[in-house]
Amino acid sequence: MAVYAGAVQDLIDELGRLPGVGPKSAQRIAFHLLQVPRDDALRLATVIGEARDRVRWCSRCFNISEGELCEICADDRRDRSLLCVVEEPRDLVAVEKTGEFHGRYHVLQGAISPIEGIGPDQLRVRELLARIEPEGVVEVILCTNPNIEGEATAMYLARLLKPIGLKVTRIASGLPVGGDLEYADEVTLGRAFEGRREVG
Numbered sequence: 001m002a003v004y005a006g007a008v009q010d011l012i013d014e015l016g017r018l019p020g021v022g023p024k025s026a027q028r029i030a031f032h033l034l035q036v037p038r039d040d041a042l043r044l045a046t047v048i049g050e051a052r053d054r055v056r057w058c059s060r061c062f063n064i065s066e067g068e069l070c071e072i073c074a075d076d077r078r079d080r081s082l083l084c085v086v087e088e089p090r091d092l093v094a095v096e097k098t099g100e101f102h103g104r105y106h107v108l109q110g111a112i113s114p115i116e117g118i119g120p121d122q123l124r125v126r127e128l129l130a131r132i133e134p135e136g137v138v139e140v141i142l143c144t145n146p147n148i149e150g151e152a153t154a155m156y157l158a159r160l161l162k163p164i165g166l167k168v169t170r171i172a173s174g175l176p177v178g179g180d181l182e183y184a185d186e187v188t189l190g191r192a193f194e195g196r197r198e199v200g
């Protein structure tokens, strides 16, 4: 339902496609961008273009990266025997903020969700398995979100990884169920991390 003409409506439509931006917010942001000085508005367009050109996936852990390897993978001081599996780069950031973890990460880039038609093949599971032996991984910490998709993903990975003879752990409960890891405060997430338990 296009209320505004041409270019304004195009802008509102594009903004409305962003996650978490409803029609009202899209309108508000659009008019904000039309009111601020032209250079201020264009700076946004420029950084979007730069981010898209410069940022790619780390070839090892699939975190966002500006080089072949992300900063964490390129850091020799990180313990390669510990591997923390998360769904998204923003979850990695949440774990990093706790200061509790000094190993490496693996970003699945999603979670198993039959409703959305996402299975293990759409995630970086094959790449995860390929890292275990060459990197000498001893413990895999399943740090997926405490919701249905996250739990299903953790269970699937545990079944896959246990037979290899690895220690497979899951972050402790105590996190708000159904919530997102990224919204947990650092202390709570840090505690969940410390209290991780071996999976059956």
Ligand SMILES: [Zn+2]
Pocket (backbone or CB within 6 Å): 058, 059, 060, 061, 062, 063, 069, 070, 071, 072, 073, 074
């Ligand atoms: Zn990496």
